[in-house]
Amino acid sequence: FATRLAPQSLLPEGEEAFPLEALPLLEEPGVALAAEITRWPQVVAGEEGLLEGILRAHLLGRRAEAHGAGASYAKLAALAAAGLDADHEALTAEEVLNRLRLGFWTMLRHSSLRPDLPALLEGLPLPPSPRLLLTTDGAAPSFYAREGFPGLLRRVSAWAGPIEALRLATLNPATFLALDGLLGGLAPGRLADFLLLEAPDAFAPLAVYVGGELVAREGRLLEPLPAPPWRKASLGFVRAPFGDPDRYLLGSAPVLRLENAVITRQTREASEGVAAFLLDPPGAGPGRSPG
Template sequence: MEQTSLKTWAECAARLVAVAAGREAADTVIRGGIWVNVHTRETLEGHDLAIADGRFAYCGPDASHCIGPDTEIVEAQGRYMIPGLCDGHMHIESGMLTPAEFAAAVIPHGTTTMFTDPHEIANVLGLPGVRLMHDEGLIQPISIFTQMPSCAPSAPGLETTGYEIGPDDVAEAMSWPGIIGLGEMMNFPGVVNGSQQMLAEIAQTQKAGKTVGGHYASPDLGPNFHAYAAGGPADDHEGTCEADAIARVRQGMRSMMRLGSAWYDVETQITAVTKKGLDPRGFILCTDDCHSGTLVNDGHMNRVVRHAIACGCDPVIALQMATINTATHFGLERELGSIAPGRRADVILTSDLETLPIEWVMAQGKVVAEGGTITTECPHLDWPTDARQTVRLGKALDAADFEIHAPIQAEQLTANVIGVVENQAPTKALKREVQVELGLISAQGGIAQIALVERHRATGDVVNALVEGFGYTGEMAMASTVAHDSHHMIVIGTSREMMAKAANRLGEVGGGVTVWKDDAELALVELPIAGLMSDSPAKDVAAKADQMVAAMQACGCTLNNAYMQHSLLALVVIPELRISDLGLVDVTKFEMTELFEDTE
C-alpha cells in the first residue's frame, strides 16, 4: 500500500532550493498573510509562502521572485496563516467511522495530521485489522500516522479479547511505512511490576527509534508512577488535574491534555502553564475519543485549541501545543507541525486567532477545504467480509440470560455497583443496598442492570452486574458492540426482556448501538465493520448518533455524552470498578471481585 503522491524532502530538495532562490517558479504562493511562527511564537504581518511539490519552499516577506506564469496565487487578505492542526493521541474507531470517513469529517476543521492508535480494532481483528487501518490511513490526503497497539488484552487475566497482541506483532509492525510508534501502554501495572512482555514491546519500539505512548490511569504519583516513567513511555494523556500534568513533564514525559466527546481534562491541567508558568514545550493537546456527532457538530482539534484559549492560554501557545509540540514529540519536527521551509505544506487561513474560524485548509500543498466544506476525495479500502462479520453471539438471548440471582436467601444485599462519573473516564466503586424479589435483583432506585455479552467466540456467555449514574427510568435497554477495549457487547437496562431484544438486534445487524424503550427501538447506529465503524459518510452516522443521544435522553439520561461513558464500562485499566467477560474487576487492585458482599 503506497502513500499519497507527496514527495520526500530528498526527492524535491533541489527544486525547493531553486524556488526559494527564484530560479524556478512555485506551484502556489499564498500572499499577504500574517505568518504565525510556532518556532518563535511570533505573528509576522505581510508575509508570503511559496509552495512546491507539496512542501514549503520559501516563507518570508516577499515571494514575488517565486512566481511564474503557472503559479497559483492565493490572496490571504491579511488573514492569519497557521500550521495545520495535529491530534497527538486519538482513536479513529471512536468516531464510529473508517479512516477515510474520519479524515473527510475533520479536514474542514483544519486537522491535517493525526497520530492514531487502532487498539480498538486490534482487540477484534488482531494484526490484520491494524494493517487495514494503517493502509487506509496512508492513502488519505492528510497525514495519518499509526501507533502499533500495545495492549490486547489491556489487562491480561482480567478479560478475553478476540485477538492478542505480543512483542512479535510489535516488531513486525515497526517495519510498516506508516507506523510512528507504540500505542498507549495501558497495562501500567504490568510495566510497574516488570512484565517481560510489556518491556519487550517497549524495547522493540525503542530499537526501531520510535515513540512509546503512555497511559497511566492512576492518581498515585508515588513509587508506582516513577516506576512507570522508568519503563519508557514518552507521554501520557490520562492526567485529570494540574498535579498530574506537572508530575509527567518533570519526568520528561509529554503531558497530553485531552478534550474529547466526554473527556474535559484541559481546563484542570493547563494551569500548569497559564498559572504555574511551566515550559509549554512539554504539553500537547489531543482529543483521545470523539464520536461522529462531535466531529460534525462541534469540530475536532480546532475545538480543543479554542477551548484551551478560553481557559486562559495564549493563542499562539495553544497552537504550539497542537502543532510543533506534537510533531517534535514524534520526531517529525523537520517534516510537519510548522510553516517553515521543507515541511509539508499544511496551512490554515483564519481571520481570528481566538475564535479560530477555519476558512481555508491546505494539506500537502493541495487545497482540501474551503469555507467549512471539503474539496478533496478521501479514498476507501475495500473492507473484507471477515471484517464485517464479527458479532458472534452463539445463540439467541432471552430475558433469563440477564437475570441476577441472589446468592443467598435474603430480602436485601450489599452490592458492588459501578458508579459513572460525568465527563471523566474513571468510575466509582459504590456499595449499595439492593432489594431482592423472588430471588432476583432488578433495576431499582437509580441503579440499572449492566451485562457484558461475549461476542468474539460465540460462547453465549453473559456476565451481569449493576451500574448507577445514567438516570434511566421506565422500561428501557441500550446495547453497544463498542465496549473499550475488549469490545464484547455492553447492555444496560431496566428491563431484562428489552436487554435481550437489544442484544439480539445487534447480532442481527452485525454490530453498532441500539436504544429501546417500552418494547420499541428508538435508535439504531449500524457499525458493520468490526462492530466498531461505519463506512457511511460522517454526517449520516452523526445523524443516527444524534438520534441515539435523543433516545438516551428519552429514557431519562441527562449525562453529557453518556454514550462514551457506556462504551467505557468494560475498560479494565481505568479505576475503580469495571465489568469484563470474566466478571467484575476491581481496577484499584487489578483483581476480580464479587458482585455481592458478605454472602458466605
C-alpha cells in the same frame, strides 16, 4: 497512526491471542506511536512482553505512550524508567506538573468524555512547557461539530495567548512524534499540509491545503476524503456447539453497566424467557441485517 502493544481488556487469553510478533503495525511507515498502554501496573511489575514491546517501539524510532490513570508519582517514575515517553491521564494541574518533572510529554485533555482542560490550565505556570500537547481522547462526533480543536485552542489562548496555543497543536506534537522534520512548520522540504487562518486567534481555518493542494475552504470540502489503505481482514463466526447451529441460547447474559461517563462494570443479568441471537439470517446479504 498509533497502535497498541496489548489489548485494553484484561482477557484470560490476552497475551496468547495477541503475541507481539502478531502485531506488525509498529513497522508500518504510517505508524509513529505505540499508544495508550492501559496495563501500566503490569509495566511497573516488569511484565516481559510489554517491556519488550516498548523496547521494540524505541528501536524502530517510535514513541511509546502510557495510560497512567491513577498512577502515583513513584509509579509514574517506574513507567518513565521503563521507556514510556508520554501520558494523557492527568486530571489536575499538579498531576500535569508531576508528569513534566519526570520527563513525560504530557497531553492536556478536553472532550465530551473528559472535559478536563479548565482544571488543568488553572494551576499551570507560564510560559507553557514545550512538552505540553493537546488531545481530545474519546470525543463524540457532536463534540467536534460543536467545539473540536478550535474550541481547545480558544481555551488555551485565553490562558497563554494564541501563538502558544498553536504550538501545543502543531510544533509540540510534531516534535513529540519525531516528525518535526516534516510537520509542525513551514520550510523547504517539509510536507505542504497547512491551514490558513484569518488571524492568529481565529482558529477555524479559512482554507486547508494538503500536499500543497487546496482541499477545503470555509468549512466545505472541495475534494473527497481518500479511502485509507486498509488491508483486507479475514473475520468469521464461531458456531454454537449445541442445538440450532445458527443460534445462541442464553439463560443469562453479560451486561456492561455504565457507572459514569468513563467507567463501566461487567455484570450478568438473567434473561426474560430465552434470548436468541441469529447469525447469518436467511435473506440478509453482506453488510445487511434483519429489521
